[in-house]
Amino acid sequence: xxxxxxxxxxxxxxxxxxxxxxxxxxxxxxxxxxxxxxxxxxxxxxxxxxxxxxxxxxxxxxxxxxxxxxxxxxxxxxxxxxxxxxxxxxxxxxxxxxxxxxxxxxxxxxxxxxxxxxxxxxxxxxxxxxxxxxxxxxxxxxxxxxxxxxxxxxxxxxxxxxxxxxxxxxxxxxxxxxxxxxxxxxxxxxxxxxxxxxxxxxxxxxxxxxxxxxxxxxxxxxxxxxxxxxxxxxxxxxxxxxxxxxxxxxxxxxxxxxxxxxxxxxxxxxxxxxxxxxxxxxxxxxxxxxxxxxxxxx
Amino acid sequence: xxxxxxxxxxxxxxxxxxxxxxxxxxxxxxxxxxxxxxxxxxxxxxxxxxxxxxxxxxxxxxxxxxxxxxxxxxxxxxxxxxxxxxxxxxxxxxxxxxxxxxxxxxxxxxxxxxxxxxxxxxxxxxxxxxxxxxxxxxxxxxxxxxxxxxxxxxxxxxxxxxxxxxxxxxxxxxxxxxxxxxxxxxxxxxxxxxxxxxxxxxxxxxxxxxxxxxxxxxxxxxxxxxxxxxxxxxxxxxxxxxxxxxxxxxxxxxxxxxxxxxxxxxxxxxxxxxxxxxx
Numbered sequence: 072x073x074x075x076x077x078x079x080x081x082x083x084x085x086x087x088x089x090x091x092x093x094x095x096x097x098x099x100x101x102x103x104x105x106x107x108x109x110x111x112x113x114x115x116x117x118x119x120x121x122x123x124x125x126x127x128x129x130x131x132x133x134x135x136x137x138x139x140x141x142x143x144x145x146x147x148x149x150x151x152x153x154x155x156x157x158x159x160x161x162x163x164x165x166x167x168x169x170x171x172x173x174x175x176x177x178x179x180x181x182x183x184x185x186x187x188x189x190x191x192x193x194x195x196x197x198x199x200x201x202x203x204x205x206x207x208x209x210x211x212x213x214x215x216x217x218x219x220x221x222x223x224x225x226x227x228x229x230x231x232x233x234x235x236x237x238x239x240x241x242x243x244x245x246x247x248x249x250x251x252x253x254x255x256x257x258x259x260x261x262x263x264x265x266x267x268x269x270x271x272x273x274x275x276x277x278x279x280x281x282x283x284x285x286x287x288x289x290x291x292x293x294x295x296x297x298x299x300x301x302x303x304x305x306x307x308x309x310x311x312x313x314x315x316x317x318x319x320x321x322x323x324x325x326x327x328x329x330x331x332x333x334x335x336x337x338x339x340x341x342x343x344x345x346x347x348x349x350x351x352x353x354x355x356x357x358x359x360x361x362x363x364x365x366x367x368x369x
Numbered sequence: 370x371x372x373x374x375x376x377x378x379x380x381x382x383x384x385x386x387x388x389x390x391x392x393x394x395x396x397x398x399x400x401x402x403x404x405x406x407x408x409x410x411x412x413x414x415x416x417x418x419x420x421x422x423x424x425x426x427x428x429x430x431x432x433x434x435x436x437x438x439x440x441x442x443x444x445x446x447x448x449x450x451x452x453x454x455x456x457x458x459x460x461x462x463x464x465x466x467x468x469x470x471x472x473x474x475x476x477x478x479x480x481x482x483x484x485x486x487x488x489x490x491x492x493x494x495x496x497x498x499x500x501x502x503x504x505x506x507x508x509x510x511x512x513x514x515x516x517x518x519x520x521x522x523x524x525x526x527x528x529x530x531x532x533x534x535x536x537x538x539x540x541x542x543x544x545x546x547x548x549x550x551x552x553x554x555x556x557x558x559x560x561x562x563x564x565x566x567x568x569x570x571x572x573x574x575x576x577x578x579x580x581x582x583x584x585x586x587x588x589x590x591x592x593x594x595x596x597x598x599x600x601x602x603x604x605x606x607x608x609x610x611x612x613x614x615x616x617x618x619x620x621x622x623x624x625x626x627x628x629x630x631x632x633x634x635x636x637x638x639x640x641x642x643x644x645x646x647x648x
Contacts (some may be wrong), residue, residue, distance in 0.1 A: 073427075076488075080474055080475065081475065081540055082380065082472075082473050082474070082475070083471070083473040083475055083476055084471055084473060084476075084552075085477055086551075086552040086553060087467035087470060087471040087473070087552075088467070088476065089553075090463035090464060090467035090553075091463070091464045091467040091468065091476060091479065092462070093459075093460050093464075094460040094461060094463075094464040094523060094527065095459055095464075095479070096526075097519075097520075097523070098483075098486065098523070101498075101516050101519075101520050102486060102489075102494065102520050104501070105494065105497035105498045105500075105501050106489075106493075106494070106497060107495060108497045108500065109493070109497035109502060112500070114499065119503075124540040127393055138463045165393070167387075168391060171384065171387055171391065171392070172388070172391075182392060184504050184630060184631060185395070185396060185630075185631075186391070186392070186400060187630050187637070187638065188394050188395075188626065188627065188630045188631075189395055189399070190641070191400075191577055191581075191623075191626035191627075191629055191630045191637065192581070192623050192626050193581035193582075193598055193619075193623065193626070194581065194583065195401075195581075195598045195601065195602070196598070196601065196619040196622055196623060197609065199400045199601065199615060199618070199619065200398050200399075200401065201398065203401075203500070203612055203615075204398060204401065208414070209413070209415070209416060211418045212399065213419060214416055214417065232383070232502060233639070244394070244395065244398065249641060249645075251575035252638050252641060252642055253642055253645060256642045263569075265596040288599070296643060298645050299480075301488050304490055304492050304531065305491060307491070307492065307583075307584050308583045308584065311583070311584075326490060326492050328495075329496070330492055333492075333496045333499075334496075334499075334588055339496065339500060342496050343496055343497065346490075346492060346493040346496050346497075348492070349490050349492070349493055350493045351488065351590065351597070352492065353488055353489070353490055353493075354485065354488070355489035356488075357484070360484075360488070361481050361484060361485075369518075
């Protein structure tokens with residue numbers, strides 16, 4: 072898109088650097104320094120509850136501990152289940168919604184603007200609302216399930232086999248609208264000609280969807296996959312509001328476990344080590360996302 | 370799209386049914402929250418559920434407003450949101466412009482650095498940031514929360530404004546430069562006014578991000594600087610769990626989201642799609 076420069080790699084325009092510099096300095100001070108500190112502190116035993124605030128050098132012991140820590144393994148597995156469950160369902164549902172709500176009529180516009188409300192809400196509030204809907208004593212959802220003859224024991228959030236699907240449903244409720252608007256933007260930018268050609272060739276609507284729309288939507292699909300995967304790794308508020316990782320460790324995702332280790336038990340060194348492991352996983356995904364965005368431009 | 374060509378009546382009926390189901394699925398929880406805020410406890414817990422016919426009351430709102438804390442939570446949320454948004458725009462908009470207009474490979478590449486920053490899981494940033502703020506004795510200050518919010522906000526603003534400025538035609542700026550304006554002047558007087566919709570979209574994203582944030586506020590605020598989401602949690606940890614009060618406070622917490630989604634819908638959608646799909 073932008074003109075390729077043929078100047079040296081280190082060439083910068085001074086006036087543009089001047090506009091960029093304040094942010095760079097701010098980010099270096101507020102974000103980069105703490106991240107390096109996090110790397111450093113992960114090699115130490117450092118408990119905030121220790122009255123002497125001693126830091127004992129442990130080397131990579133925290134990282135070795137993490138690999139053998141059963142809760143960490145469970146948390147990683149739960150994170151993968153959560154991410155896979157939400158991403159796949161949100162992708163399919165979001166594509167379906169985009170096709171359903173693609174019209175340009177007044178009603179469609181109005182309905183679309185209603186549908187995007189969930190993603191603007193605080194995740195904490197979303198979690199609490201669903202917690203009350205799931206409540207075993209007076210919740211709406213267990214009540215209607217009971218009408219159909221399904222009793223849910225300690226409720227959707229209290230039973231080990233129901234807890235993760237219930238939390239996944241909350242995420243689906245909040246974020247499928249985002250997937251929908253990404254697909255709507257993708258659908259809008261589709262070229263007209265291939266459909267005309269397909270119609271002349273006698274293709275039915277299903278065939279033109281399968282052979283034209285889906286392949287052309289590939290960039291949107293990739294973006295949704297990567298974006299929602301990365302955001303899935305960030306889930307915290309709805310877990311905090313609904314299950315606090317329970318029952319047992321059924322919904323303990325890595326993010327929530329790091330919070331517990333660091334901010335509840337104040338084992339800062341170990342929490343930093345776990346956070347760095349999470350960071351590496353997400354960074355790999357982020358780089359993949361960037362490559363996709365870059366390719367799409369060409 | 371040529372999907373509206375030959376639609377049979379059966380197909381239209383199925384479409385209408387699916388649309389109804391989708392709208393119900395996404396709207397009923399919000400409806401439930403809205404009505405619970407105006408219900409007495411006995412109606413909120415009624416089995417079978419009372420969706421429409423219940424005794425209307427403003428008691429929950431009276432309760433949360435007369436408890437001295439709520440106005441403070443509200444004020445704190447406003448301070449943090451405005452502070453973080455202002456800081457992010459001041460830092461992010463010029464940076465986005467520089468990246469969009471610069472021909473330097475180094476400056477252009479820095480946009481990916483900001484995108485990477487945006488992807489960092491908040492907890493990975495929070496743990497070390499908490500320790501740094503603790504050493505600086507800034508835990509519980511507005512400054513701590515605002516600066517950490519602003520990191521994630523500003524990274525988004527850069528990314529968003531870069532794509533926006535790329536779509537703004539450069540001819541007028543070039544003409545101004547020929548007429549003797551400085552590059553800074555061309556930015557301030559020509560590019561900025563032309564990109565106002567993009568700035569609005571970025572600002573909305575920042576406001577929503579800070580207003581909705583829970584994790585950062587949970588770890589970085591003191592009782593004096595608690596924001597609304599923490600106020601909502603507080604209505605739980607007290608002696609009696611009041612879902613009515615929770616709903617009433619949640620209603621206050623979601624007002625900006627509702628206003629934005631319903632009245633500034635276009636800008637909000639633009640911000641969310643452009644921020645995630647444009648390379």
